[in-house]
Amino acid sequence: MAAELSPIDKAKFVAARRAVDFVSDGMKLGLGTGSTAAWMVRCLGERIREEGLRVTGVPTSRRTAELARQVGVPIQTLDEAKWLDLTIDGADEIDTQLNLIKGGGAALLQEKIVATASDQMIVIADAAKEVAHLGAFPLPIEVIPFGWRTTMALVEETLVSLDVLNRECTLRMTGDRPLVTDESNYIIDLHLKRIGNPRQLALVLNQIPGVVENGLFIDICDIVVIGQGDGRVTVRDINSGSETEGRVDLTPNDNIFADLGD
Ligand SMILES: O=C[C@H](O)[C@H](O)[C@H](O)COP(=O)(O)O
Numbered sequence: 001m002a003a004e005l006s007p008i009d010k011a012k013f014v015a016a017r018r019a020v021d022f023v024s025d026g027m028k029l030g031l032g033t034g035s036t037a038a039w040m041v042r043c044l045g046e047r048i049r050e051e052g053l054r055v056t057g058v059p060t061s062r063r064t065a066e067l068a069r070q071v072g073v074p075i076q077t078l079d080e081a082k083w084l085d086l087t088i089d090g091a092d093e094i095d096t097q098l099n100l101i102k103g104g105g106a107a108l109l110q111e112k113i114v115a116t117a118s119d120q121m122i123v124i125a126d127a128a129k130e131v132a133h134l135g136a137f138p139l140p141i142e143v144i145p146f147g148w149r150t151t152m153a154l155v156e157e158t159l160v161s162l163d164v165l166n167r168e169c170t171l172r173m174t175g176d177r178p179l180v181t182d183e184s185n186y187i188i189d190l191h192l193k194r195i196g197n198p199r200q201l202a203l204v205l206n207q208i209p210g211v212v213e214n215g216l217f218i219d220i221c222d223i224v225v226i227g228q229g230d231g232r233v234t235v236r237d238i239n240s241g242s243e244t245e246g247r248v249d250l251t252p253n254d255n256i257f258a259d260l261g262d
Helices: 007-022 035-051 062-071 108-116 148-161 198-205 254-260
Strands: 028-031 056-059 084-089 118-126 139-143 168-171 186-191 211-214 223-227 232-237 243-247
Touching: 007 035, 007 084, 007 118, 007 223, 007 232, 028 035, 035 062, 035 084, 035 118, 035 254, 056 062, 084 108, 108 118, 108 139, 108 211, 139 148, 148 168, 148 186, 148 198, 198 211
Parallel strands: 028 056, 028 084, 084 118, 118 223
Antiparallel strands: 139 186, 139 211, 168 186, 223 232, 232 243
8 A cells, every 4th residue: 555645745746757757768867866856766667667668867876876776767877878868856945047956965966967967957846945045945065074174164254255144054964973975075054044146156165175066056957847735736947938737646656655665
């Protein structure tokens, strides 16, 4: 029996299932990370099992690689795939220009590399992720562990030089230890409340020695699919300017819960 999903999981599920309609036979896909992207990987597995869809996925984290294996999505490394047709991923915030904050799950570095190596990026999310201005969600930056305190001080100085008012920076912890990313780095979260100029901030942060990458995705996302708990989905395409409304069957196939142990 399939478990009853919470409204937020229903919203994530319908966004994921709608986005998987954009996948066609033979595609090389970037597989995002996080709870919404996990639904997309499960939906892909469902299409592979039921329709014989042939795709190859490049996972953006160890977690996603493990899930892909569990649900039967064939995977490759990015260097094996070289270039991808489409990446589907979640986001922590999406603004009206489809600029994003990502990295709440600490996978921003691999996610940005994979999305940038794709012809197209589709972001899937529940409606709560849509914002007028980025920044209420803390902006993650991935930093080299060596000298991270110095790097954090340089980040704070940079924020002062940009006249950013709220500029508290915190090292992300897991228990009493710094969180370590898949690439063996640390994450510093920037509590900015509102980002006035995301494009400028993204460029300036990456100039600081010790900063590997920041979680601002500027001009990378092409299409956003927003799900609602009642099954409604909105597809917004930044290139064509189109917006279409639809509805997705809320009943996941029981097989889709295989990895959840239901
Ligand atoms: O590092 C993690 C990713 O950027 C996620 O895509 C993002 O945090 C959204 O995750 P979720 O779908 O769990 O809200």
